[in-house]
Structure formats: structure tokens, C-alpha cells
Amino acid sequence: xxxxxxxxxxxxxxxxxxxxxxxxxxxxxxxxxxxxxxxxxxxxxxxxxxxxxxxxxxxxxxxxxxxxxxxxxxxxxxxxxxxxxxxxxxxxxxxxxxxxxxxxxxxxxxxx
Amino acid sequence: xxxxxxxxxxxxxxxxxxxxxxxxxxxxxxxxxxxxxxxxxxxxxxxxxxxxxxxxxxxxxxxxxxxxxxxxxxxxxxxxxxxxxxxxxxxxxxxxxxxxxxxxxxxxxxxxxx
Numbered sequence: 001x002x003x004x005x006x007x008x009x010x011x012x013x014x015x016x017x018x019x020x021x022x023x024x025x026x027x028x029x030x031x032x033x034x035x036x037x038x039x040x041x042x043x044x045x046x047x048x049x050x051x052x053x054x055x056x057x058x059x060x061x062x063x064x065x066x067x068x069x070x071x072x073x074x075x076x077x078x079x080x081x082x083x084x085x086x087x088x089x090x091x092x093x094x095x096x097x098x099x100x101x102x103x104x105x106x107x108x109x110x111x112x
Numbered sequence: 113x114x115x116x117x118x119x120x121x122x123x124x125x126x127x128x129x130x131x132x133x134x135x136x137x138x139x140x141x142x143x144x145x146x147x148x149x150x151x152x153x154x155x156x157x158x159x160x161x162x163x164x165x166x167x168x169x170x171x172x173x174x175x176x177x178x179x180x181x182x183x184x185x186x187x188x189x190x191x192x193x194x195x196x197x198x199x200x201x202x203x204x205x206x207x208x209x210x211x212x213x214x215x216x217x218x219x220x221x222x223x224x225x226x
Contacts (some may be wrong), residue, residue, distance in 0.1 A: 008128040032212045042202055043217040044155060051212050088155060090215070098143060098160035100215055105154060 003027065004091050004103035012109045019076040021087050021106050026070070029094030033072045035063060036088040038105065046090055047074070079110045118204050118218035126226055133189045133221045135204030145205040145215060146179065148172065156201070156205055161187065181197045194225045203218045 005024050013019045022043035025033075032051045050056045050063040050072065062075040072091075076083055086105040093099045117136045125131050137144050146158040159169045161179055178190045187206075191198055201222050205215040 034214050038155075043220050044215075046214045046216070049212060051213050092212075098162060099157060100145070101157055102147075102155040 002022055003093070003101045006089050006103040006106045008086075008104055010107070011106055011107050012111055013079050015079060015081060015110055017079050017110075017111050019031075019079045019083065019108055021074040021076075021089075021108065023072045023074075023089030023091075023103055024070055025072070025089075025091045027091065027094050028067075028070060030067075030070075030091050031094060032092035033063070033065060033090075034090040034100070035061075035074045036090060036102075037083075038086045040086075044090075046067055047087075056100040076108075081106075081110045081112050084108060084110050116204055116206055116216050116218035118202075118221050120221060121219065122222045122224070124224045124226065127196060128193050129225065131191050131194055133159075133191075133202050133204075133223070135187045135189075135218055136185050137187055137204070137206030139185070141206035141208050143167075143207045143209075144179075144181070145207075146189045147202045147203045147205065147217075149203065149220075152166070152199045158189075191223075192212055194223075196225050199223055199225045 035047040038044045048058045050065045056063045060077045064073045086107050086111045088105045089103040117201045119134045129155045144161045149155045162166045176192045180188050201220045204218045207213045
């Protein structure tokens with residue numbers, strides 16, 4: 001089983017809609033989870049992080065974590081064309097604090 | 113806002129040559145990382161570095177690779193004898209203390225091996 005998995009997409013949503021991005025991870029004891037956005041040819045840019053079960057909101061973004069299901073998601077409300085990018089889920093492995101593993105990313109396209 | 117800086121932004125080298133990619137992490141960060149991203153593929157963990165030694169490395173990080181913190185500010189990745197398949201974007205990242213602190217990435221160095 002791959003360490004961090006995401007649907008590759010592309011995911012297309014109309015402008016103003018909610019985009020839902022999902023991620024699962026294999027290391028049950030993992031504690032910290034991060035969402036990054038990556039535009040083509042650019043470096044990953046942190047959107048938000050979460051480490052407690054439940055929801056965490058930051059502006060138009062909500063991260064959701066369910067450790068029992070080993071599942072983390074990102075909701076983007078009122079999606080804008082500028083949100084079109086690849087969204088990377090990253091997990092700090094329980095086995096090592098010093099190892100943060102990225103999923104393959106989900107490509108999001110917001111259609112005007 | 114403090115940032116991670118990487119130089120050069122683009123490096124072209126011939127197969128078999130040695131390259132050194134340079135990074136200046138955020139000044140009060142203690143944990144440093146190198147990642148690789150081959151065009152169209154995922155961001156892959158190479159190595160993490162703390163307290164002047166490697167703390168974790170992946171299967172990709174073989175004897176061809178080495179990292180060093182030669183002074184109080186720079187963090188370097190050396191590839192001893194480059195191969196065509198080393199062509200990729202290399203990202204440096206750093207993080208502060210605390211298990212939940214996120215990685216902050218530099219803009220990357222695009223390495224092209226010909």
C-alpha cells in the first residue's frame with residue numbers, strides 16, 4: 001500500500017462551487033497532516049495543516065481529519081479560477097518526525 | 113516574511129559531472145530537507161537533516177548523493193556523477209521546532225542532465 005494516496009483527477013468544478021479533495025494514508029500513527037498547493041512549475045505552497053480529529057477552517061478552506069479512517073480532506077468553498085492548481089496532501093510519518101511524505105496530488109480546474 | 117532561497121534556479125550539466133545545489137533555509141529553522149520532483153510526477157522525499165547529520169533518507173538517496181551544512185546558513189545537496197534520470201526539480205525545505213510545524217519550500221532548482 002502506498003504511503004499517501006490521492007485521486008489524481010483532474011477534478012473540474014464550476015466557479016463558486018465547493019471543491020472536495022481527498023487523501024488517505026497508510027501509517028496509522030501519523031500525527032500531522034498538511035495541504036499544499038502547487039502551480040505548474042512552482043514550489044509547493046502551504047495552505048493549512050491539521051493534527052486533531054475534526055474540522056479546521058481557514059477562510060475558504062476547511063481541512064477535515066479522521067484518524068480512525070486514516071483519511072484527510074480539503075474543502076474549498078466559493079472556488080475561484082485562481083484556485084486551479086495541483087493540491088498535495090502531505091503526512092508526517094509516525095515512524096519518523098523527520099519524514100514528511102507527499103501524495104501524488106489532485107489536479108483541480110475551476111471553470112469560469 | 114522569511115523565506116527559503118535556492119540557487120541556481122536552473123542548472124544544466126553533462127552526464128557524469130558533479131553538481132552542487134545550494135539552499136539557505138529560514139534562519140531560525142533547525143530541520144532541513146531535500147525533495148525531488150521529476151516532471152509530471154510526485155514530490156519525492158530524498159533526505160532530512162538535523163543537528164548536522166542525516167536523520168532520514170529515502171531509497172533514492174544512494175551513494176551518489178550527499179548533503180552538507182558547510183556553515184551556519186547554507187545547506188547543500190551534491191550529486192557526484194549525474195545521470196540522465198537525475199533531471200528533475202529539486203526543492204529544499206526547512207521547518208522550525210514542533211512536530212506540527214509545516215515545511216517551507218524554496219523556489220527549487222531545475223536540474224537538466226544532458
